[in-house]
Amino acid sequence: xxxxxxxxxxxxxxxxxxxxxxxxxxxxxxxxxxxxxxxxxxxxxxxxxxxxxxxxxxxxxxxxxxxxxxxxxxxxxxxxxxxxxxxxxxxxxxxxxxxxxxxxxxxxxxxxxxxxxxxxxxxxxxxxxxxxxxxxxxxxxxxxxxxxxxxxxxxxxxxxxxxxxxxxxxxxxxxxxxxxxxxxxxxxxxxxxxxxxxxxxxxxxxxxxxxxxxxxxxxxxxxxxxxxxxxxxxxxxxxxxxx
Numbered sequence: 511x512x513x514x515x516x517x518x519x520x521x522x523x524x525x526x527x528x529x530x531x532x533x534x535x536x537x538x539x540x541x542x543x544x545x546x547x548x549x550x551x552x553x554x555x556x557x558x559x560x561x562x563x564x565x566x567x568x569x570x571x572x573x574x575x576x577x578x579x580x581x582x583x584x585x586x587x588x589x590x591x592x593x594x595x596x597x598x599x600x601x602x603x604x605x606x607x608x609x610x611x612x613x614x615x616x617x618x619x620x621x622x623x624x625x626x627x628x629x630x631x632x633x634x635x636x637x638x639x640x641x642x643x644x645x646x647x648x649x650x651x652x653x654x655x656x657x658x659x660x661x662x663x664x665x666x667x668x669x670x671x672x673x674x675x676x677x678x679x680x681x682x683x684x685x686x687x688x689x690x691x692x693x694x695x696x697x698x699x700x701x702x703x704x705x706x707x708x709x710x711x712x713x714x715x716x717x718x719x720x721x722x723x724x725x726x727x728x729x730x731x732x733x734x735x736x737x738x739x740x741x742x743x744x745x746x747x748x749x750x751x752x753x
Contacts, residue, residue: 551657
């Protein structure tokens with residue numbers, strides 16, 4: 511019975527889109543006590559993806575690598591446990607801002623790292639400096655209860671410098687920052703340039719996208735009565751240059 515239970519645990523922890531989710535012989539420190547499961551968001555991904563890449567193709571490898579990195583960033587607490595990046599060299603650069611090290615990115619969390627902005631207050635869609643790792647994840651987990659899916663659309667160049675276009679989407683089925691859900695799909699597209707080492711670990715990742723694409727959908731929901739912490743569309747309605 512013990513062997514059957516162990517085998518079942520391995521099967522539950524495994525994920526065909528994410529490497530390093532379960533590896534025997536490694537004592538990883540997980541944020542929530544154990545490896546996560548992605549059944550719900552995998553269904554959103556499989557039902558809504560634009561393209562299905564052949565197994566072993568460059569596109570499939572890149573997609574797996576980025577999904578695995580996001581998994582580690584969201585669920586592992588020690589940078590030395592990461593298998594997807596070179597911790598000594600890693601930098602995350604978003605929309606031309608100053609690069610974040612692996613430790614800095616881990617401390618902020620994926621949402622805060624990607625949404626941090628140096629724009630004036632009146633142009634900020636999201637104030638990352640006021641959010642913790644936990645509060646940022648709670649906010650988007652609330653908005654997208656089935657998960658926030660991610661896919662590679664096109665890969666323009668292979669290792670050691672991988673350039674690709676991506677799509678991020680989910681269904682706005684829960685409240686977000688005082689706005690009621692609409693049930694509609696919210697999505698945005700972006701470009702990324704990822705420099706990898708000989709083991710295909712990321713050293714530099716540059717991401718370019720327009721946050722207005724994301725927040726336009728999230729702010730469509732009506733304001734929930736009695737809510738005090740409400741995010742609003744910045745003045746001007748334009749698409750300022752985010753850096």
